[in-house]
Amino acid sequence: MGFAHxxxxxxxLFPDLRTLLARATPLRSGxxxxxxxxxxxxxxxxxxRALADLPLRHFLDEAVIPYETDEVTRxxxxxxxxxxxxxxxxxxxxxxxxWLLAAEPAALAxxxxxxxxxxxxxxxxxxxxxxxxxxxxxxxxxxxxxxxxGLPGRLSLRxxxxxxxxxxxxxxxxxLDGLLLGAGDAVIGVNPATDNLETTIRLLDLLDAVRxxxxxxxxxxxxxxxxxxxxxxERGAPVxxxxxxxxxxxxxxxxxxxxxxxxxxxxDAALALKRGTVGTDCMYFETGQGSAxxxxxxxxxxxxxxEARAYAVAREFSPLLVNTVVGFIGPEYLFDGKQITRAGxxxxxxxxLLGLPMGVDVCYTNHAEADQDxxxxxxxxxxxxxxxxxxxxxxxxxxxxxYQSTSFHDGLYLRAALSRKPAPEFEDWMERMGIEAASGxxxxxxxxxxxxxx
Amino acid sequence: MxxxxxxxELRRFTSAxxxxxxxxxxxxxxxxxxxxxxxxxxxxxVHSALDLDALEAALGRPSIRVASQAADRRAYLxxxxxxxxxxxxxxxxxxxxxxxxxxxxxxxxxxxGVQHQAPALIAAARPLLxxxxxxxxxxxxxxxAxxxxxxxxxxxxxxxxxxVLIGERPGLSATDSLGLYLTLGPSRGRxxxxxxxxxNIRPGGLAPEAAAEKLLWLAGAARRLGATGVALKDEQPxxxxxxx
Numbered sequence: 145m146g147f148a149h150x151x152x153x154x155x156x157l158f159p160d161l162r163t164l165l166a167r168a169t170p171l172r173s174g175x176x177x178x179x180x181x182x183x184x185x186x187x188x189x190x191x192x193r194a195l196a197d198l199p200l201r202h203f204l205d206e207a208v209i210p211y212e213t214d215e216v217t218r219x220x221x222x223x224x225x226x227x228x229x230x231x232x233x234x235x236x237x238x239x240x241x242x243w244l245l246a247a248e249p250a251a252l253a254x255x256x257x258x259x260x261x262x263x264x265x266x267x268x269x270x271x272x273x274x275x276x277x278x279x280x281x282x283x284x285x286x287x288x289x290x291x292x293x294g295l296p297g298r299l300s301l302r303x304x305x306x307x308x309x310x311x312x313x314x315x316x317x318x319x320l321d322g323l324l325l326g327a328g329d330a331v332i333g334v335n336p337a338t339d340n341l342e343t344t345i346r347l348l349d350l351l352d353a354v355r356x357x358x359x360x361x362x363x364x365x366x367x368x369x370x371x372x373x374x375x376x377x378e379r380g381a382p383v384x385x386x387x388x389x390x391x392x393x394x395x396x397x398x399x400x401x402x403x404x405x406x407x408x409x410x411x412d413a414a415l416a417l418k419r420g421t422v423g424t425d426c427m428y429f430e431t432g433q434g435s436a437x438x439x440x441x442x443x444x445x446x447x448x449x450x451e452a453r454a455y456a457v458a459r460e461f462s463p464l465l466v467n468t469v470v471g472f473i474g475p476e477y478l479f480d481g482k483q484i485t486r487a488g489x490x491x492x493x494x495x496x497l498l499g500l501p502m503g504v505d506v507c508y509t510n511h512a513e514a515d516q517d518x519x520x521x522x523x524x525x526x527x528x529x530x531x532x533x534x535x536x537x538x539x540x541x542x543x544x545x546x547y548q549s550t551s552f553h554d555g556l557y558l559r560a561a562l563s564r565k566p567a568p569e570f571e572d573w574m575e576r577m578g579i580e581a582a583s584g585x586x587x588x589x590x591x592x593x594x595x596x597x598x
Numbered sequence: 599m600x601x602x603x604x605x606x607e608l609r610r611f612t613s614a615x616x617x618x619x620x621x622x623x624x625x626x627x628x629x630x631x632x633x634x635x636x637x638x639x640x641x642x643x644v645h646s647a648l649d650l651d652a653l654e655a656a657l658g659r660p661s662i663r664v665a666s667q668a669a670d671r672r673a674y675l676x677x678x679x680x681x682x683x684x685x686x687x688x689x690x691x692x693x694x695x696x697x698x699x700x701x702x703x704x705x706x707x708x709x710x711g712v713q714h715q716a717p718a719l720i721a722a723a724r725p726l727l728x729x730x731x732x733x734x735x736x737x738x739x740x741x742x743a744x745x746x747x748x749x750x751x752x753x754x755x756x757x758x759x760x761x762v763l764i765g766e767r768p769g770l771s772a773t774d775s776l777g778l779y780l781t782l783g784p785s786r787g788r789x790x791x792x793x794x795x796x797x798n799i800r801p802g803g804l805a806p807e808a809a810a811e812k813l814l815w816l817a818g819a820a821r822r823l824g825a826t827g828v829a830l831k832d833e834q835p836x837x838x839x840x841x842x
Contacts, residue, residue, distance in 0.1 A: 173676050307612060317611035324605070325620075475675045510640035510768050511675055511707055516633070539615020539625075539633060546769035548637070551615075556623035583620075588604045597611060 149194040156190035162208040164198070165262070166446035167191035168269045170486055174434045174447045174477035181446075192270050196238030203263050209443045209453075214394045215404055220260050220456045229258030240267050244279045244497075252283050256499040261392070261452035264494040268448070273486065276493040277529040283496035285532065287464045288423020289363045289384065291329060291569035293532055294501050299564035300533035301555040302465070302503065303328035306544035310337045312350050316595045318538050319354055323590060324583045325552035326559070327536035329570035330465055330503065331385060331428065333365040337544050344368040345381045352382040357594045358577075361569035363420075363464065365428050370402055370410045377413045384419050385428040385464055386410045392431075392453030395441025404460065411461050422569070425464035430505075431455070432469040433487050434477030447477065448487065452494040459499055465533065466495055467503035470522075472547055474509055481518030484508060488522050492529055503533035507549040516540070516548075523550055527558045534558070613771065636770040643773035645671055646709040650739055653703065656717035661703075661737040664688035664751065668742040681744035684751060692754045695735035699727055699817065700757035700784075704743035706764035711774040715799050715806055716763045719776070722810035723761075730818060732759075745779045745793070752784025759817060759826075760784040766797065775800045778809060780816050782826040792827035794820070 147158040158164040166180035168191035175181035182188035204224065211217045226233075232240055232255065244252075244267065268276060286294040293300050305318030315334055322328055332351055336343050344366050351364035363384040366373070370388040377383050388407060389400050397403060407427075414426040436442040436450040451468065458466045468491035471484040478484045488504050495502035506523050508514035523534065540551040558564065565571050574580055582589035592598065601619050608616045618629040625633075654661050667683045668674035674681050703716045720737070727734060735757050740747055748762035759782050766775040776799040781788055794816050799809045815834040820826045 177677065177679070305614075307614070311612075314612035314614070317608040317616055318614050321605075321608055321614075321616035476678050479676065510637070510770075511644045515637065537614075538612075539618055539629065541615050541633065541636070541770050543612075543614045543771060546767065546771075548770070551625075553618070553620070553623065553625050556620075560623045588602050592604055592608070597608065 147194045147198065149190040151186045151190040151193070154186065156187050158191060158194060161202070161206045162443070162445045162449070164191055164195055165208065165266055165269065165449050166444070168195045169446045169448055170269065172447070172477070172483045172487065173475060173479040174437055177476055178437050178442060178447070180444060195266060196236060196241070196270050198237050200232055200235050200237060200240050200263055203260050203266065208262055208445050208449060209393055216392060216394055216397070216453055216457060219404060219460060220453065223257070223456070223460070224260060225257035227258070228255060231255065232258070237266050238270065241270055241275070245275060247279070247282065249282045249284050252279070252497070253499070256497070259498060261456045261494065261498060262449060264497045265449040265452035268490045268493055271493070273489055273525065276489040277525055280493045280496045280529040283530070285496060285499055285501050287425040287501040289420040289425055289464045290422060291361045291567040292422060293330060293464065293567055295568065297564060298567055299527065299531070299555070299559050299562070300330035300567050301327035301536040301552070302330040302533055303332045304335070304535050304537045304542065304549065305332070306335050306537075306542055308337055308544045310343050310347060312346065313597060315347065315350060316354060316597055320590060320592060320595065320597065321538055322536050322552050323358070323360070324579060324588070325536070325556060326566060326574060326580065327552045327555050328360065328362055329567040330533035331363050331365050333367055333387070333428070335367045335545060339368050339372055341372055341375050344372050344376050345379060348376060348381045348383060354595045358590055359573070361573050370406060374410055374413055377417065382419070383414055383417060385426055386414045387428045387430070389430045389435075390454050390457045391435045391439070391441070392450040392457070393436055393441045393443060396436040396439045396450070397457070399439035399441060404457070407457070407461055425462050427461045427463040428465045429458045429463050430467055430469055431458070431491070432473055433491065434473040437477070438473065448490055451491055455495050455498045455500055464501065465503060466500045467505050467533070468492070468495070469505040469507065471508040471512060471514060472505065475512045478512070480513035481515070481521070484512070484514055484518065485522045485525070489525060489529065492526060492531055501532045504531055505535050505549055507535070507547055509547045519548070519550060523554055523558060524561070527562045527564070633770070639773055640768040640770055643708045643710050643768040648705045648709045648712060648739065648741060653713060653717065653739060657720060657737060659737070661739050662691055662693070663739050664691065665741040666743050666747050671742070674742045678744055681742055682746040684747060684754070689754055692738070692751060693736060694756055696756040697733065697758045698735035698755070699732040700735040700738065700752055700755060700760045702738045702740055702748040702751055702760055702762045704740040704747065704762055704764040706743065706777070707767040708765035708773060710765065711776040711800055712763060712765045714774060715776040718806035719763060719778070719799065719809050722807045723813050726810055726814040727817065730814060732817065745790070746788065748779070748781060749784045749788045750786050752781070753786055757784060758782070759820065761813060772800060772803075775803060778813060780813065780820065780826055782820045782824070794826050794830055794832065
């Protein structure tokens with residue numbers, strides 16, 4: 145079946161759900177590149193009106209990617225719980241938007257198993273930035289491993305101490321800098337410059353040693369491929385969190401070298417290590433709009449709908465952390481600060497609505513039309529939206545991945561501006577070590593020599 | 599705030615922006631403007647263009663000039679597919695060079711490194727390749743070009759192998775980095791998995807002479823193996839180490 149709506153004397157036709165969703169998507173370069181974007185502003189609003197009139201139930205009858213050929217579609221539909229869906233089952237997408245804007249946290253939490261990613265993506269396309277912020281701020285998601293993330297009034301930071309050659313002392317120096325500035329409660333997580341087993345194990349040992357020497361109530365992660373982490377666990381390496389980049393179709397996951405079965409295997413292996421002290425959420429996923437087109441696995445869908453489908457993959461594995469690396473992919477997918485901002489808030493909203501502990505890598509590359517002002521705006525909006533965590537990179541300059549993310553200072557700013565505190569266990573540790581008092585006065589409460597910096 | 603000596607000393611261990619100090623919760627003015635300057639340099643670098651006359655003079659011989667179908671920088675950034683296709687009018691200017699080794703010098707995401715490093719690399723590589731019995735095709739200079747444009751150019755000239763020298767995406771610390779992509783049997787539809795890459799060719803990185811040695815090794819191995827890309831592992835003995 146198709147959909148139609150008239151705007152300005154022209155009747156616009158949309159042959160199927162994926163086309164309707166794509167045409168209704170606010171403008172971004174990746175959808176233009178894929179050839180799925182609305183051709184005019186009026187076609188876009190016609191699609192948005194047709195989408196607003198669509199019964200939410202329709203999403204259970206028409207898959208944007210066929211059930212038979214895509215394991216992510218099967219996961220989405222097989223896991224759908226009609227009882228949880230019941231409170232909104234009678235609504236259109238437009239009615240659902242109104243319902244969300246008035247919903248209390250308990251109702252939003254109860255709805256999660258009844259929502260599909262496509263429903264979340266669909267309603268987000270007819271929401272303004274303030275709607276995305278307001279609803280996300282009422283989605284409470286808590287996750288636990290060695291500390292508790294996502295509590296109200298809290299804002300966590302991933303400490304990202306990357307080094308261009310995986311030099312252990314370079315990594316250690318960046319970790320210490322970040323700890324002194326209050327970062328690291330979400331995770332201390334390194335992207336290795338080379339994804340090989342020896343490097344991964346060496347970095348895992350380093351991160352674990354730093355955590356133990358300073359007795360930090362947090363978790364560590366080396367963001368290697370899941371197969372590398374599996375081998376490291378076989379060798380007895382100290383793996384807290386298993387990392388993997390994921391996407392919203394079977395094809396894009398194949399391009400990342402993963403499947404649902406492989407992720408399950410990795411989760412089982414990490415759970416068996418029993419390294420969590422206050423919880424067992426041991427997976428860390430990264431996503432980002434555009435990866436499916438980049439892998440030629442988008443099936444004619446818009447990039448934001450595919451991104452939301454990745455969250456169905458993530459929630460299957462009870463992750464401690466999920467983040468969308470929103471501006472990393474480049475201007476052919478998100479051209480400028482405006483497009484990056486919208487995408488970051490959409491991803492955060494959809495992730496939270498589906499029940500994920502959602503962080504955002506607020507970032508850009510040098511060939512995108514974006515700068516630090518754009519990052520400040522998105523960071524602040526996400527703070528108001530209750531983002532679980534953001535990245536902390538020394539001086540916002542990742543010297544290994546060659547892009548700009550948020551800094552330790554950005555974390556300090558946001559916590560101060562919005563009266564947010566770190567995760568409670570980490571906050572207690574900072575107080576015990578005298579970190580804020582000492583660092584604010586320019587002193588060094590953590591000894592560099594303890595982690596080999598002599 | 600005064601930075602204590604042990605904090606400042608963290609800078610000894612990393613090129614990352616550590617020990618920046620604090621002004622309240624923010625960056626001190628100097629650190630903030632250091633960042634702005636580095637970003638400004640990188641932004642301007644993205645919009646740098648090849649000076650084709652100067653490049654041809656530095657190469658010391660005539661070359662052929664072509665462009666992709668990306669009409670300007672904005673189109674280039676938004677439509678990578680156009681940067682991989684040859685402007686139709688330029689096809690006729692490409693002479694046949696059957697079986698030859700072809701250099702394509704391309705602006706890519708930043709022309710600065712290309713302008714400086716490409717002539718030195720070609721000057722170092724040319725005698726090595728000729729001594730190995732390879733005939734060299736006329737050099738092609740390509741504007742608004744992506745790596746895969748070399749496939750279409752190589753196909754039009756019937757070249758045996760193409761080395762695309764192209765500007766890498768500028769970072770905050772380096773805006774003059776050159777990359778080299780080697781493809782055997784260039785033709786439209788080749789994928790990145792069918793190329794070998796030598797990256798970070800710049801002062802402080804891989805020297806052009808060392809890159810030329812590596813290119814010679816890769817070209818020889820590609821001829822023996824009949825392939826470039828994932829099938830061809832870089833096992834060059836005593837390979838020069840990439841500088842950090």
